Amino acid sequence: MSVRMKDKLATLVFYLIAFVIIGILAGLLGYILVRGVSHISFHFLISPPENIKAGGGIGPQLFNSLFLLFLTMLITVPIGLGGGIFMSEYAKPGRVTRGLRMLVEVLSSLPSIVVGLFGLLVFVQLSGWGFSLFSGAIALTIFNLPLMVRITEQALQAVSVEQREASLALGLSRWRTIVSVVLPAAIPGIITGTILASGRVFGEAAALMFTAGMSTPALDFTNWNPFSANSPINPMRPAETLAVHIWKVNSEGLAPDAKEIAAGASAVLIIAVLIFNLTARWVGRFIHRVLTASK
Amino acid sequence: MQHVPKEQDRFKRHHLEELTGKTFAYVSIAILLVALVAITYFIASKGLSTFFKNDVNLFNFLFGTEWSPEGDMGKPSFGAFPFIFGSFAVTVLAALISAPLGIGAAIFMNEIAPAWGQKVLQPVIELLVGIPSVVYGFVGLSLVVPFMRERFEGVGFGLASGMVVLSVMILPTITSVALDSLKALPIKLKEASFALGATRWQTISKVLVPAALPGLLTGVVLGMTRAFGEALAVQMVIGNSQKLPESLFDSTSTLTSVLTLEMGNTIAGSAHSNALWSLALILLVMSFVFILLIRFLGRRGQTHER
Numbered sequence: 001m002s003v004r005m006k007d008k009l010a011t012l013v014f015y016l017i018a019f020v021i022i023g024i025l026a027g028l029l030g031y032i033l034v035r036g037v038s039h040i041s042f043h044f045l046i047s048p049p050e051n052i053k054a055g056g057g058i059g060p061q062l063f064n065s066l067f068l069l070f071l072t073m074l075i076t077v078p079i080g081l082g083g084g085i086f087m088s089e090y091a092k093p094g095r096v097t098r099g100l101r102m103l104v105e106v107l108s109s110l111p112s113i114v115v116g117l118f119g120l121l122v123f124v125q126l127s128g129w130g131f132s133l134f135s136g137a138i139a140l141t142i143f144n145l146p147l148m149v150r151i152t153e154q155a156l157q158a159v160s161v162e163q164r165e166a167s168l169a170l171g172l173s174r175w176r177t178i179v180s181v182v183l184p185a186a187i188p189g190i191i192t193g194t195i196l197a198s199g200r201v202f203g204e205a206a207a208l209m210f211t212a213g214m215s216t217p218a219l220d221f222t223n224w225n226p227f228s229a230n231s232p233i234n235p236m237r238p239a240e241t242l243a244v245h246i247w248k249v250n251s252e253g254l255a256p257d258a259k260e261i262a263a264g265a266s267a268v269l270i271i272a273v274l275i276f277n278l279t280a281r282w283v284g285r286f287i288h289r290v291l292t293a294s295k
Numbered sequence: 296m297q298h299v300p301k302e303q304d305r306f307k308r309h310h311l312e313e314l315t316g317k318t319f320a321y322v323s324i325a326i327l328l329v330a331l332v333a334i335t336y337f338i339a340s341k342g343l344s345t346f347f348k349n350d351v352n353l354f355n356f357l358f359g360t361e362w363s364p365e366g367d368m369g370k371p372s373f374g375a376f377p378f379i380f381g382s383f384a385v386t387v388l389a390a391l392i393s394a395p396l397g398i399g400a401a402i403f404m405n406e407i408a409p410a411w412g413q414k415v416l417q418p419v420i421e422l423l424v425g426i427p428s429v430v431y432g433f434v435g436l437s438l439v440v441p442f443m444r445e446r447f448e449g450v451g452f453g454l455a456s457g458m459v460v461l462s463v464m465i466l467p468t469i470t471s472v473a474l475d476s477l478k479a480l481p482i483k484l485k486e487a488s489f490a491l492g493a494t495r496w497q498t499i500s501k502v503l504v505p506a507a508l509p510g511l512l513t514g515v516v517l518g519m520t521r522a523f524g525e526a527l528a529v530q531m532v533i534g535n536s537q538k539l540p541e542s543l544f545d546s547t548s549t550l551t552s553v554l555t556l557e558m559g560n561t562i563a564g565s566a567h568s569n570a571l572w573s574l575a576l577i578l579l580v581m582s583f584v585f586i587l588l589i590r591f592l593g594r595r596g597q598t599h600e601r
């Protein structure tokens with residue numbers, strides 16, 4: 001075979017690979033949406049699941065997922081910002097910083113089930129909190145934090161040195177410079193990253209089976225007392241999230257329409273992820289436009 | 296005369312501000328350190344008690360093939376080899392499919408059709424990252440498993456199904472890391488190769504891929520890290536029988552799938568429970584090993600998706 005022929009053939013193979021990957025995604029999304037969307041209805045989205053009868057919904061699970069996401073972000077965002085500021089602004093190049101960077105890397109590559117088991121041992125059993133939203137939120141925080149630190153660090157690093165120098169030259173303290181000059185400039189990047197991270201938290205299941213639990217008490221959506229056992233906003237109650245529910249329905253679901261429920265719930269999860277993804281792109285562009293007045 | 300105390304005030308405020316901010320940043324990063332130390336300590340202390348308290352022989356644990364922790368027939372035995380084998384097998388198989396596809400896609404995006412690749416393939420890769428693992432499990436269960444059952448021997452649940460599901464899951468990781476490392480190559484390499492009259496394929500295969508090899512391998516190892524630790528999607532399709540698989544299409548278990556299924560049903564402190572913690576310890580140690588491997592491949596300062 002001539003060299004030119006080989007080149008042509010290779011190009012063809014690379015095109016094939018690209019189409020295969022696009023085909024995989026299109027197939028995945030198409031399959032999940034086609035199978036699932038027909039099962040999604042208002043009733044499905046708000047009503048509680050049934051164990052042995054058909055027609056159960058995913059209301060509490062959907063609420064749990066959103067509430068858990070909110071709790072996790074409440075803990076993750078400030079600590080992640082702090083960690084990112086440290087890595088970008090205070091860490092001096094050297095062995096300690098290299099070690100810390102490795103720490104972030106190791107934490108972010110821990111299997112989520114290992115983090116979940118750690119949560120089971122420490123938050124559920126040793127601390128006596130039991131299966132609860134709070135235990136789940138801390139477990140999620142552990143593997144969302146490294147991501148948040150990295151997002152913040154990268155966004156801060158992208159801000160030009162001149163901006164820092166100008167602020168320092170005006171006599172502002174280093175911290176004031178970070179808070180009122182560097183951080184605002186990095187905000188679009190941080191927000192985009194945070195929304196993408198939220199999408200990941202939303203779909204997480206392995207760590208939650210052992211921390212937030214696999215059941216939800218019957219919730220009374222008129223009871224907003226955070227200390228009451230059947231209140232939706234009580235952080236100390238067990239909470240099965242949407243992703244955990246999909247796993248449970250698939251592996252031990254007894255309802256006659258278990259397959260449909262799994263399909264519908266998967267479609268809801270995928271649509272949520274798509275929304276997170278699109279919002280992240282859109283919000284990032286929007287804030288950038290507002291802050292810089294560019295088009 | 297009033298000027299002096301004012302200056303001092305500002306000086307003081309300056310320092311207080313700086314101190315508060317610094318403390319905040321230091322405490323935040325310390326929390327990460329505490330988390331990792333605590334995870335390592337607790338998992339290790341629980342996982343090691345199998346060998347120190349329950350007197351299970353480490354060699355028998357790692358290489359024994361009989362797993363009956365409750366001792367249903369006589370003495371309990373803790374042979375975790377089938378799970379260790381299952382985890383490694385499914386990880387390596389997934390990487391065998393995903394590595395060429397992922398690296399190929401990265402080359403396509405960087406060398407063959409950059410504009411098109413960035414516009415179409417980039418969002419595709421990002422979306423694939425975002426799909427939750429239970430959804431992969433669901434699709435595996437309702438598409439891949441029936442397909443395997445119809446086309447090949449066996450019940451459909453097994454190594455091959457796990458391999459297919461995992462290979463799609465780790466594809467984006469491999470692609471994005473490979474893409475970064477190709478992008479980081481100096482353009483001169485390509486120019487020099489073209490100037491010598493090499494074709495694009497010759498340039499890619501003889502110059503660019505060898506030059507970017509450490510980065511490409513890093514991507515593959517990161518993908519394997521993810522595959523090794525993935526729990527639910529694998530559990531849903533691999534069949535979970537507690538024995539060594541006899542073929543690609545035979546049902547088996549992984550470390551994560553056993554943990555998923557059995558951890559909820561054991562009594563804390565029992566030998567069975569401790570043995571499961573030992574499996575978790577193996578997972579933890581392996582993720583350290585993968586990170587060391589990545590370090591060894593020599594890409595410092597770059598960070599990636601799990």
